[in-house]
Amino acid sequence: MQLYKSVWKETSAVVNFPETETSQIMAVVIGQPIKHSLSPLIHNTAFAIGNLNWTYHAIEVSKDKVQDCIKGVRENNIRGVSVTMPLKEAVIPFLDQLSEAASELQAVNCIYWDDKKLVGHNTDGEGFVNSLIAETGKDISGSSFAIIGAGGAARSVIRALRKASVGKITIINRNHEKAIFAANLGGGDTDVGTAAEIPNCKYVINATSIGMVGTENEGMLPFSERYLRSHQTIVDLVYNPIETPLLLEARKIGATAITGIGMLVHQAALQYQLWTGMNAPIQDIQRKVISEIR
Ligand code: NDP
16 A cells, blocks of 8 residues: 655644745644554545645654644644544644544544534444435345444444434444444444354444554454454445455355445545535545555
8 A cells, every 4th residue: 555755743832834936725633653544545535636726745743742633723724634543532622623524523533623622523334324215225224233343433423323214224333332332323223242143243343443454453353253244334444455355255154245344435525515615525535445455
């Protein structure tokens, strides 16, 4: 995978933002580590296709520099900010307002300006639902879902599924307390369950990091393949590798397999829309991202 040159490291005093041409508008992604982020590729591809004189940079920011960083966003007229680990909660005290999604999740993945106010929002859940509908062409309202995992990604997905009026949601997670906490975001028909309930669900979503390249769980399945059924739609939020062990098993038995690239691109597309007021060229971005990861 290509690495991006535009990573500005923080100095000991403040967070430095890169210089741009005076006419150029800047957006950034902040987090730590940041050098493997695909966000610069996604947004710079979208800006180029949209013929916008915008530029997007990755800035490495640690938790203890987040206040300086948001001050810098205000002073440097940064027009859009994507926020990633470990800053999604840490940025909240320094913003002027939170959207309903960010407030319920207590996690911000994107910051935009509303007049003179810096607003924190979260596009992960809506991005997931948009990508699922775009890739399957199906109406998900009333459908049953199994969510494996109860971390930040799982919580945003569960909340968005509630908004999309799906049917029963079953949450399966190693840590039971976290599963119960996540279940509160799903509304009435949401339960904590076990992997044995997976065969009864139409949609099965892996929202754990199991299967991700470069981790101790690389090459592993989040649950036994014996719980998969051919009528199911299996989505893996892990996008590196694109074809995860879970998706390979799903394809083997003839189930529908959906990669995490769709959510990645759709959540970014919603950010792009908030910042520029334009629709993002989703299919072009998706093609570009897949070609870079492969
Ligand atoms: P978190 O760290 O918040 O949550 C991790 C989850 O994975 C927890 O539920 C954790 O369980 C579970 N988990 C991790 N290791 C194991 C294991 N060995 N056995 C059982 N459960 C395990 O991470 P996120 O929610 O932010 O991200 C999860 C995945 O989703 C990542 O791979 C991330 O890259 C991906 N993602 C993809 C996006 C996309 O756009 N496609 C967007 C956001 C995330 P426990 O609670 O028990 O610790």
